[in-house]
Amino acid sequence: MTATDDDRRVDPGSPAVAELPDTEKLPEAVSLETEEGRRLAAQLADEKARHARKLLEVRDLSTQFFTKDGVVHAVDRVSFELDYGETLGLVGESGCGKSVTALSLTRLVPDPPGKITSGEVIFDGVDIMKLSSEEMRLLRGKRIGFIFQDPMTSLNPTLTIGFQIAESARLHLGLSNRAANDRAVELLSKVGIPRARDRMGDYPHQFSGGMRQRVMIAIALACDPMLLLADEPTTALDVTIQAQILELIRSLSDEFGTAVILITHDLGIAAGMCHRVNVMYAGQIVETGVVDDLFENPRMPYAWGLLDSLPRLDEERGSRLRTIEGMPPDLIHVGDDCRFAPRCPYSRDICLEDEPQLTEREGPDHLARCWGTEPGRAWIE
Amino acid sequence: MIEPQAAPAAEPATGQALVEAENLKVHFPITSGLFQRTVGAVRAVDDITFDIRKGETLGLVGESGCGKSTTGRALIRLRELTDGVVRFDGVDLTTLKRDQLRKMRRRMQIIFQDPYSSLNPRMTVGSIISEPIETHNLASGRGKLERVKELLALVGLNPNYTNRYPHEFSGGQRQRIGVARSLAVEPEFIVCDEPISALDVSIQAQVLNLLVELREQFGLTYLFIAHDLSVVRHISDRIGVMYLGKVVELGPPAAIYETPAHPYTRALLSAVPIPDPRAERRRKRVILTGDVPSPANPPSGCRFHTRCWLYERLGRPENCRTDDPELRIVQPDHRAACHYAEDAMQSDVGVAHIGAEPIKRKAFGAGPGAHKPVADDSVPATLVTGVAPDEGTGGGTGGSGTGGAAPPE
Ligand SMILES: Nc1ncnc2c1ncn2[C@@H]1O[C@H](COP(=O)(O)OP(=O)(O)OP(=O)(O)O)[C@@H](O)[C@H]1O
Ligand SMILES: Nc1ncnc2c1ncn2[C@@H]1O[C@H](COP(=O)(O)OP(=O)(O)O)[C@@H](O)[C@H]1O
Ligand code: SF4
Ligand code: SF4
Numbered sequence: 001m002t003a004t005d006d007d008r009r010v011d012p013g014s015p016a017v018a019e020l021p022d023t024e025k026l027p028e029a030v031s032l033e034t035e036e037g038r039r040l041a042a043q044l045a046d047e048k049a050r051h052a053r054k055l056l057e058v059r060d061l062s063t064q065f066f067t068k069d070g071v072v073h074a075v076d077r078v079s080f081e082l083d084y085g086e087t088l089g090l091v092g093e094s095g096c097g098k099s100v101t102a103l104s105l106t107r108l109v110p111d112p113p114g115k116i117t118s119g120e121v122i123f124d125g126v127d128i129m130k131l132s133s134e135e136m137r138l139l140r141g142k143r144i145g146f147i148f149q150d151p152m153t154s155l156n157p158t159l160t161i162g163f164q165i166a167e168s169a170r171l172h173l174g175l176s177n178r179a180a181n182d183r184a185v186e187l188l189s190k191v192g193i194p195r196a197r198d199r200m201g202d203y204p205h206q207f208s209g210g211m212r213q214r215v216m217i218a219i220a221l222a223c224d225p226m227l228l229l230a231d232e233p234t235t236a237l238d239v240t241i242q243a244q245i246l247e248l249i250r251s252l253s254d255e256f257g258t259a260v261i262l263i264t265h266d267l268g269i270a271a272g273m274c275h276r277v278n279v280m281y282a283g284q285i286v287e288t289g290v291v292d293d294l295f296e297n298p299r300m301p302y303a304w305g306l307l308d309s310l311p312r313l314d315e316e317r318g319s320r321l322r323t324i325e326g327m328p329p330d331l332i333h334v335g336d337d338c339r340f341a342p343r344c345p346y347s348r349d350i351c352l353e354d355e356p357q358l359t360e361r362e363g364p365d366h367l368a369r370c371w372g373t374e375p376g377r378a379w380i381e
Numbered sequence: 382m383i384e385p386q387a388a389p390a391a392e393p394a395t396g397q398a399l400v401e402a403e404n405l406k407v408h409f410p411i412t413s414g415l416f417q418r419t420v421g422a423v424r425a426v427d428d429i430t431f432d433i434r435k436g437e438t439l440g441l442v443g444e445s446g447c448g449k450s451t452t453g454r455a456l457i458r459l460r461e462l463t464d465g466v467v468r469f470d471g472v473d474l475t476t477l478k479r480d481q482l483r484k485m486r487r488r489m490q491i492i493f494q495d496p497y498s499s500l501n502p503r504m505t506v507g508s509i510i511s512e513p514i515e516t517h518n519l520a521s522g523r524g525k526l527e528r529v530k531e532l533l534a535l536v537g538l539n540p541n542y543t544n545r546y547p548h549e550f551s552g553g554q555r556q557r558i559g560v561a562r563s564l565a566v567e568p569e570f571i572v573c574d575e576p577i578s579a580l581d582v583s584i585q586a587q588v589l590n591l592l593v594e595l596r597e598q599f600g601l602t603y604l605f606i607a608h609d610l611s612v613v614r615h616i617s618d619r620i621g622v623m624y625l626g627k628v629v630e631l632g633p634p635a636a637i638y639e640t641p642a643h644p645y646t647r648a649l650l651s652a653v654p655i656p657d658p659r660a661e662r663r664r665k666r667v668i669l670t671g672d673v674p675s676p677a678n679p680p681s682g683c684r685f686h687t688r689c690w691l692y693e694r695l696g697r698p699e700n701c702r703t704d705d706p707e708l709r710i711v712q713p714d715h716r717a718a719c720h721y722a723e724d725a726m727q728s729d730v731g732v733a734h735i736g737a738e739p740i741k742r743k744a745f746g747a748g749p750g751a752h753k754p755v756a757d758d759s760v761p762a763t764l765v766t767g768v769a770p771d772e773g774t775g776g777g778t779g780g781s782g783t784g785g786a787a788p789p790e
């Protein structure tokens with residue numbers, strides 16, 4: 001059987017949050033005399049407050065690993081925001097700090113050797129750096145779901161699938177065994193596992209890679225999170241199975257209004273899934289923008305070169321691929337320069353002397369870290 | 382050095398076959414119990430017939446486990462055949478004696494997917510590359526060292542790196558070492574088994590360009606195995622699509638990507654992400670449900686019928702369940718194994734990329750202000766450097782990923 005996917009995605013650019021009714025007009029709509037009315041009013045006020053802020057605000061986040069070779073600047077003064085319900089891509093090549101960024105947001109960086117050395121992470125109005133470990137654990141379980149590249153490393157091979165999903169619901173939602181079990185069955189069928197009730201007693205090895213990833217998604221969604229952190233969720237899967245899993249993440253995030261941070265090295269996936277994309281290079285965000293804008297008009301040479309080096313299905317065949325020369329730098333010896341300079345065909349003296357900052361380009365939504373396109377001194381057209 | 386050139390062979394392959402596979406079968410026994418009794422077989426490659434023409438690059442795509450690597454290895458007899466014949470330059474490899482086979486092997490090489498495990502970590506780069514030179518007595522002493530240096534330079538590595546060990550190199554550089562080793566014996570045919578899948582995006586294009594340059598320079602014939610359809614399209618003269626041990630479609634890129642005749646090929650195409658947000662939004666996807674069935678127990682009739690969207694649309698015709706469709710000609714030089722290939726060709730599934738205006742972007746590294754970056758000594762890249770902007774300054778049209786491309790015919 002097949003499913004056809006029509007244009008179901010939200011218009012990128014407009015955050016995927018439902019239009020909210022105006023609380024000022026409330027008295028005409030509902031009566032505050034009734035309990036129901038007061039509850040509704042409180043709920044609307046709460047949603048309105050949320051609407052005004054972001055789900056996630058990250059400021060100047062730095063994470064370092066203290067190794068015998070030196071200090072690895074894995075995440076270096078990273079700042080970005082995420083709206084409620086928004087899907088944000090985090091792209092860049094191996095070792096550029098995508099996973100460590102995700103781990104830092106949830107305070108899961110292995111310590112030692114790692115340490116968050118600076119920065120603020122405000123999640124749904126709460127400064128998570130100020131939480132106790134116990135509060136942090138609760139927040140992770142209830143509000144943030146994880147999906148990783150290799151589901152086998154995060155599933156327990158000795159426990160049944162059903163138990164592992166129900167466990168999450170039991171722990172974080174305080175459901176009874178029976179209710180948690182029902183919730184697990186419901187989630188399993190929701191993520192597209194046929195005959196869900198019969199498969200509850202199966203172990204992870206009895207599932208294929210794609211089905212294990214579905215189970216991971218079910219576990220991540222068990223407590224109805226506000227944010228889904230998906231770190232290369234389809235990299236280990238075949239392209240037809242990848243399409244299934246991406247479609248599942250997309251439809252579930254639409255249905256539940258879950259925000260998603262999607263880590264991927266596949267720019268095609270980012271193009272199809274994300275409202276906005278952060279491009280990372282050597283531990284820093286080097287460009288961020290709404291997908292259409294970023295893909296059409298990249299303002300930082302690394303992001304640009306990456307986009308241009310891809311062979312595409314829909315272009316004329318036979319042209320020689322453009323390449324970015326050289327390799328990314330190691331993250332121990334970082335200096336006050338543009339980290340892309342040794343590979344950049346547009347570099348000038350200033351690029352080696354001074355570090356460019358992430359600044360606005362065409363509008364407040366498009367930021368780039370590059371002297372060559374910095375307003376006022378730009379030399380790249 | 383080598384001029385940048387167009388990806389597909391400038392001169393299309395002559396019709397003459399260099400490698401021929403006839404009713405090729407490779408089955409792996411499934412054993413069980415104390416006495417390792419054979420209880421069944423994984424039909425990894427199950428009766429496939431095709432040839433690779435002299436000087437051409439045949440791309441092979443399909444999902445993992447469908448038999449691509451097994452096919453590649455069987456062609457150069459790194460795997461024993463269960464049945465069938467493989468001929469190289471007209472010689473039946475299955476009948477060759479050990480010694481004759483060893484001589485023949487010099488003419489065919491393989492490059493593996495994983496640049497980390499395919500090089501011996503205890504050997505220097507020099508000895509890794511000189512090993513095949515010694516095995517085949519091609520050079521010794523100074524001549525050998527000179528040859529190794531030449532090969533390193535050829536793949537864009539610093540020729541003075543002969544005393545370094547594999548761990549001192551990045552993934553892309555290790556893959557270049559693997560390429561240098563396979564070129565050492567001056568082969569005619571190279572099986573490239575997912576040579577760029579393990580590499581970073583920015584490095585993939587470098588290695589792909591290298592393989593294309595070497596092909597032009599030495600007139601090599603490639604079997605290029607990959608799971609990325611955009612990469613295969615870029616490099617191949619013809620493409621074979623595999624599903625569960627069978628070749629289900631075979632033809633030139635234009636046929637495979639513009640008028641695909643097998644429902645599986647169309648489903649694959651519709652699943653490939655396109656790095657263009659607008660194109661992605663426009664697309665209609667056919668999402669295959671379920672997983673690939675086990676090759677130990679493939680479905681009856683057409684092996685794809687358990688996941689086939691066309692089978693469903695046609696009201697589940699009986700012959701799909703009972704008769705295994707043959708790989709038959711549907712257009713000149715284009716074959717497909719589907720009873721309803723003509724219906725598949727009528728559909729619009731999987732061809733959303735056609736006729737769409739590609740995203741417009743100025744070409745990277747071209748235009749005013751661009752120069753050749755100063756190569757750092759740790760980044761030897763003699764071959765890949767100087768990707769001269771071939772359209773010069775100005776408009777920035779043409780080239781990969783830029784506008785101005787004519788719509789595909
Ligand atoms: N436990 C650790 N100890 C020391 N260094 C580490 C550790 N974990 C990560 N790093 C370093 O931090 C940097 C960023 O790593 P990270 O895992 O975030 O990369 P990534 O962008 O997720 O890459 P990939 O695409 O390969 O998953 C790398 O230089 C890495 O070597
Ligand atoms: N040495 C082996 N022993 C047993 N089964 C194998 C062996 N090599 C491959 N197979 C099986 O044969 C099938 C095809 O494998 P392979 O050719 O490696 O696929 P691909 O390269 O397309 O991913 C798979 O089911 C795989 O598990
Ligand atoms: S700051 Fe200079 S070196 Fe860095 S990306 Fe911009 S132009 Fe290139
Ligand atoms: S033969 Fe039938 S089942 Fe097989 S691909 Fe064609 S339509 Fe689908």
Ligand SMILES: [Mg+2]
Pocket residue numbers: 098099100231
């Ligand atoms: Mg990672």
Ligand SMILES: [Mg+2]
Pocket residue numbers: 449450451
């Ligand atoms: Mg393989």
